[in-house]
Amino acid sequence: ELKVEQNPLFLSMQEGKNYTIYCNYSTTSDRLYWYRQDPGKSLESLFVLLSNGAVKQEGRLMASLDTKARLSTLHITAAVHDLSATYFCAAKLNYQLIWGAGTKLIIKP
Amino acid sequence: SAVISQKPSRDICQRGTSLTIQCQVDSQVTMMFWYRQQPGQSLTLIATANQGSEATYESGFVIDKFPISRPNLTFSTLTVSNMSPEDSSIYLCSVETGTGYNEQFFGPGTRLTVL
Numbered sequence: 001e002l003k004v005e006q007n008p009l010f011l012s013m014q015e016g017k018n019y020t021i022y023c024n025y026s027t028t029s030d031r032l033y034w035y036r037q038d039p040g041k042s043l044e045s046l047f048v049l050l051s052n053g054a055v056k057q058e059g060r061l062m063a064s065l066d067t068k069a070r071l072s073t074l075h076i077t078a079a080v081h082d083l084s085a086t087y088f089c090a091a092k093l094n095y096q097l098i099w100g101a102g103t104k105l106i107i108k109p
Numbered sequence: 110s111a112v113i114s115q116k117p118s119r120d121i122c123q124r125g126t127s128l129t130i131q132c133q134v135d136s137q138v139t140m141m142f143w144y145r146q147q148p149g150q151s152l153t154l155i156a157t158a159n160q161g162s163e164a165t166y167e168s169g170f171v172i173d174k175f176p177i178s179r180p181n182l183t184f185s186t187l188t189v190s191n192m193s194p195e196d197s198s199i200y201l202c203s204v205e206t207g208t209g210y211n212e213q214f215f216g217p218g219t220r221l222t223v224l
Contacts, residue, residue, distance in 0.1 A: 031211060042201060042217045043152075045110075048210040088151065095140065096167075097213060099151045 002027045002093040006100035014108055016078050021103045023072040023089035031092040032072045034063050036085045037102070043088065046074075079107045111136055111204050113216035121222045122192055129188045130219045132202035137182035140205040142213070143175070145198045152201070158185045192223045 003026040013019055023032070034046040047056045049065035049072060056063050060083065062075045072089055084107045090097035112135040122128050132141065143155040156164045156177055164177040179185045189196050203215045 033213065035215075043203075043215040045212055045214060048212050050210065092211070095157060096142070096154055097152075101151050 002029060002091060002098045004089060004091050004098050004100040006089055006103050008103060009101055010104045010106075012106045012108065013079055015080055018078065019076050021074040021076075021087055021089075021105075023074070023091075023100055025070050025072075025091040025098070027070075027093075028067075029070075029091035029093055029098075032065050033090045033092070033097060034072070034074055035088045035090070037088065038085050046087075076105075081107050081109050083107055110212070111138065111206055111214045113202060113204060113214060115200075115202060115216040115219050117219060118217065119220040119222075121224060123224055124193055126192055127188055127190045128192065128221060129186050130200055130202075132185045132187070132216055134183045134204050136206075138204040138206065139182070141179065141185045142203045142205070143177065143185070143187045144201040144203065144215075146201060146218075147198050155187070155200075189221065192221075194223045197221055197223045 005024045007022050032049040035043040036046050037043050047063040052067040054065045060077045065072045086102045086104045088102045089100045114133045116131045141158045144152045145155055146152050154167045155170045156166045158164045158177045158179040160179050160182050174190050176188045200219045201215050203213045205211055205213050
C-alpha cells in the first residue's frame with residue numbers, strides 16, 4: 001500500500017526566508033505531483049516529476065525528486081506573502097494519485 | 110492543460126434528497142476522477158470514470174450512493190443520493206491529460222451543504 005507523508009503540516013514564516021516542504025512516499029511510484037490550493041479554491045498543478053534527480057523550478061518554487069530515497073521536496077526561496085496557500089504532494093500508483101495531508105503555509109509580511 | 114467546469118458551484122440541500130454534479134472538459138480525455146474534500150482535509154478519491162465502462166469505486170464508496178455517468182469523452186456526472194449532513198463537502202472532478210506527464214487538472218469544485 002502506498003502512503004504519502006508530508007511535513008510539516010503547518011508552517012508560518014516571514015517574508016524573505018527560505019524553507020522546504022518534504023514529501024515521503026512508502027513504495028515505488030513513477031510520478032510525483034505538487035499542487036497548490038488557495039482557501040475556497042480548487043487545486044492548481046505546480047509540478048510533475050518523473051525521474052530520479054528531476055528538478056523543476058517556477059519562480060520562487062523549486063521541486064525535486066529522489067526516487068531512491070522516495071522523497072520529494074518543495075523549496076521556497078525568499079518567500080512572499082502571495083505564496084501563502086496549502087501545498088499538496090501526491091504520488092501516482094497505477095491510475096490514481098495518493099495524496100499527502102497537505103502543508104498549510106502562512107507567510108507573514 | 111485542460112479547462113474544466115463544474116455545475117453547480119455550490120448548493121444547499123435537504124436531507125434525503127439527491128444532487129447531480131456536472132463536469133465538463135474542453136477537450137477529450139480518457140480518465141476522469143471524482144474526489145471529495147472535507148474542509149481543511151486532503152482529497153479522497155470517490156471513483157474513476159472512464160468512457161464506455163462502469164465507474165471504478167474506491168473503498169468506502171458505492172454506486173448506489175454515488176452513481177456516476179460518463180456518456181462521452183468530455184462530460185461526466187456524479188450524483189450524491191439520499192444525502193445526509195455527513196455528505197457536506199467539496200466535490201471535485203479532475204481529468205488526466207494524455208501527455209507524457211499524465212498531469213491531472215481539477216475543476217473548480219462543488220461546495221455541498223446538507224441540512
